[in-house]
Amino acid sequence: MRFTRDEDKLQSQGITYVSQTLRTTGEVKQSNQKRHAPDGSVAFLVDFVGPLLTSLDASASVASQVSIDDNGEMVENNIRYNPVTKGWRLTMRLKAKDY
Secondary structure (H helix, E strand, O other), rough: OOOOOOOHHHHOOOOOEEEEEEEEOOEEEEOOOEEEEEOOEEEEEEEEEOOHHHHOOOOOOOOOOOOOOOOOOEEEEEEEEEOOOOOOEEEEEEEOOOO
């Protein structure tokens, strides 16, 4: 276990890493930012950071590569620049078909 305030100095300069993963019920958001009740999905937010990502411009073309098995449905999969961390946030919403 490590405790540090400068994670970047401990990591290789050519990689990215996950700084945090969040899980919540899947809220349906509209473009006007109104939120509706969860639709039965589970949302995962994964923040990727690191020297390699910090060097990218916020308008860089970054894509996610996510796969799930036949027991799930991908409801949402997108990645956006996160100005707070100067990294990228992956948002996935998934629904399980068989509980």
